[in-house]
Amino acid sequence: MERTYIMIKPDGVQRGLIGEIVKRFESKGFKLVAMKLTKPSKEHMEEHYVDLKEKKFFAGLIEYMTSGPVCAMVWEGKGAVVTGRKMLGATMPSESDPGTIRGDLCIEVGRNICHGSDSVDSANKEIAHWFPEGICEWESCSKAWIYE
Numbered sequence: 433m434e435r436t437y438i439m440i441k442p443d444g445v446q447r448g449l450i451g452e453i454v455k456r457f458e459s460k461g462f463k464l465v466a467m468k469l470t471k472p473s474k475e476h477m478e479e480h481y482v483d484l485k486e487k488k489f490f491a492g493l494i495e496y497m498t499s500g501p502v503c504a505m506v507w508e509g510k511g512a513v514v515t516g517r518k519m520l521g522a523t524m525p526s527e528s529d530p531g532t533i534r535g536d537l538c539i540e541v542g543r544n545i546c547h548g549s550d551s552v553d554s555a556n557k558e559i560a561h562w563f564p565e566g567i568c569e570w571e572s573c574s575k576a577w578i579y580e
């Protein structure tokens with residue numbers, strides 16, 4: 433089953449939006465297989481966003497992302513990567529559709545409250561980066577009511 437790395441950024445944590453975001457993934461039918469609150473180091477965060485290191489907003493992004501705890505999670509389910517991205521909404525909140533997390537809950541790109549893996553390959557890398565201790569395997573009693 434596919435897994436994706438979803439992270440509630442420091443602004444989402446500070447604004448008390450952990451419950452709201454977790455609720456959407458749970459209600460959808462995805463299974464939570466790892467979760468922790470952690471304050472990432474600069475090096476850890478730079479590695480996470482290594483593909484963006486040439487961008488002019490990189491320094492500001494790292495400062496923002498290391499300004500407080502993030503809620504790191506792994507969600508599992510059919511199509512979790514693509515559907516997770518749809519649930520987050522477009523990177524730019526001004527372009528995120530209503531009904532998406534960013535579309536409903538934030539205004540600026542530099543405070544867009546959540547991260548989601550953009551491919552299965554990045555998901556695997558990000559899960560290994562944030563959860564070197566491994567994830568929690570468990571069987572959900574609702575599986576047969578979510579999947580046919």
Ligand code: IDP
Pocket residue numbers: 484489493522523541542543544546547548550
């Ligand atoms: P994503 O989070 O939707 O995958 P990316 O392009 O991977 O978007 O960018 C990572 C993060 O960098 C964004 O979520 C946002 O917080 C920040 N970011 C992206 N573009 C800009 C920008 O133009 N200005 C400031 N921050 C940006």
Ligand code: MG
Pocket residue numbers: 550
């Ligand atoms: Mg990205």
